[in-house]
Amino acid sequence: MRGFPLLNLLIVIAFFALAWFPLQHLTGQSESSDPLQTQQQAAPVQAAEGFSFRIISSHPLKNVYLDYLGKRLLTVQDPGNEAEIERVINGITIAEQEIEFWIEAELKSAPKSGERPVIQLEMIREGLENRPTSVNVWGQEGESRIETNAIIFRPAI
Amino acid sequence: MPKLAIKGSGPSIWKALILLIIGTGSFFANPVSSRAALEVATLHPMVTDLAREVGGKHVIVFPLMNPGEDIHNFRPSSTDMAKARSADILLASGKGLELYLPRLRQTLGGSTHVIEAGNAVRSVKLSAKDALFACCPEHAAGSIDPHWWHSISGMKRAATYVAREFGKIDPSNKEAFAYNAKNWGKQLDKLETWAKREISKIPRSKRYLVTAHAAFGYFCREFGFRSIPIAGPSEGNVSSKYLAIAIGEIRKNSVPVAFPEVNANPRALDSIIKTVGIRRGKALIADGSASSASTYRAFMEHNIKVIVSGLTGAP
Structure with a gap:
């Protein structure tokens, strides 16, 4: 003005x-x-979902733990005679396509010399039970402890 | 049996003769074991640590390059050449890192065994696109990334290889070298387990490593990262084309942090950080040479802690 x-x-x-x-x-x-x-x-918001995890071990397990992004997701102690351990976890958010878990397991007894223990980790998404995805992780020869990462692809439609 | 009569000699002549025969036989059977230890001159701080771990008490190690020195600009002096000539072994990093090595080999002739530790490690090759961001023009031209020590599994292989090479030169201690390499391998297994557990805290889709120069190819391959190096060949020579590509990648992938490097000028990286508006992480040790981390374990632990805290936002 x-x-x-x-x-x-x-x-x-x-x-x-x-x-x-x-x-x-x-x-x-x-x-x-x-x-x-x-x-x-x-990032797009991912809804919380339910997942089943199935663990199959070459040798009887004393305990097994599963971590995701540094947080404990699954604890199984003294599974007894369960040949296949299956646990359902609801309300978790896993947005990644390539998912990296950290798995630690203790066998009930050390494998024989020259034998390597192996664990299969299977992931089943709720509503997609016919599309499991899995990965095998191997321990060291003759050692009763397995500590390693396990990379698995997100079950998809 | 008739007595051998040498006037005035007695049994002492027989003892002397027997000792002479035994001593001569030992010398020809194991000529190197008559020395106290193998003398090993080294050309990189990480292979200095490797030589000490594998050689143990059977080697004396002379580092020609000390922690904190610039590995890309290091050139051996006449004193260094004299030390190398007098050593039994010259242990280099290899993979073309030491551009002066062919000339040095010629100077040494056959007097010193030259071992390139990196020969045991599967190479990471630079693609034509990645070569823009290689650490220096000579290495970009060679198309092989020389920074193999960023791979823990690579270091384990190098230890086994170096033990075998040491054993060829000093057969009397072949088993000791193999034992030391296996022992160190077990310690590196523990380091690798710890490293993988820490890195598993970072989502795989967020594993982008923004650094000053392209030194982390082996690390990225081992731990599932993608490298976005920023600087071009040298300080003051950062091309606007390189910068534009790097900025584009950072924005496209929403990378939250960039890592400067120990012993490197952070100017180019700082300008990117300011332009894009991302965080400045703590400095990484890119070339395996830092006075604060002279052992392999200290070097890897430092880098992994810095990367994990930078990308997870944890303190």
């Missing part, structure tokens, strides 16, 4: 301020945003 230079200046500044903050947010360059949080928010 003519004759009101200070007011004109304030209006211009207000205009840019109104335009600036939304643009900052859109470009993702705001210093206050946490990149990790932004990444998680940008």
Whole structure:
């Protein structure tokens, strides 16, 4: 407005301020945003589901543990005479296509010298029981402990 | 049997003769064992550790390169050449890392056995696209990534190979070298188990390693990562084309963090971090040479802790 230079200046500044903050947010360059949080928010939200895990061991097991992303998912201690251990876990979110578990298992007794123990881990997605996916993991010769990663593909339609 | 009569000699001459025969026979049977230990000159801090672990008390190791030195710019001095000439073995990293090695071999002639530890490790080859981000123009031209020590399974193979080569040169200690290599292999098994357990905390879809230069090919192959190196061939020579490709990959894959490197100028990486708005992780040891981590175990533990905490956001 003519004759009101200070007011004109304030209006211009207000205009840019109104335009600036939304643009900052859109470009993702705001210093206050946490990149990790932004990444998680940008990823499609995966609903919690139920999965069955079946574990078959070449030798009788004393215990077996399954971790996912550093968190304990499954604990089985003293399974007795179960030839195949099967457990259902509901309400978990596994969004990955390639899923890496960490598996630790102790056998009841060490295998014979020259023998390597093996565990098969099978993953069954609720509603897709006819499409299990599995992986075999091997221990060291003559050793009663297995500690290794197990990479499995997400059961898909 | 008639007595051998030598005037004034007695039985001492027979004893001396017998000792002479035994000593001569021993010398020709095991010429190297007459020395205290094999002398091994080394050209990289990680192979220095390898030589010590495999050789044990049967070797004396002379590192020609110390932890913290730049492996790509190291050139042996005349003092280094003299040490190499006087050693029984020159242990190199290999895979073309030591560009001066062919010339050094010629200088040494046949007096020193040259062993390239990396010969035991399956090479990671740089594709034409990856070669843009190789550590330096000479290695890009060769198309083989020389940084094999980032693979724990590779180091185990190298230990077995070096033990066998040491044993050819010093047969009297062949079994000791094999035993040491097997023992160290068991320690590396434990290191590998720990490393895999830590890395399993990172979702496989998030395993992107943004670093200054292309030194992590073997690490990526071993642990399921994809490498996005940023710098081109050398400091001050970062092409805008390289930067654009790297920025595109970082944004496309929503990579949250970039890792600078010990002993490297972080300028190019810092400008990317600022442009894209990602976090700056702690520094990685890319070339296996850092004064703070002179053993293989310390080097791998450092890198894995830094990568896992950087990509999981854990402290």
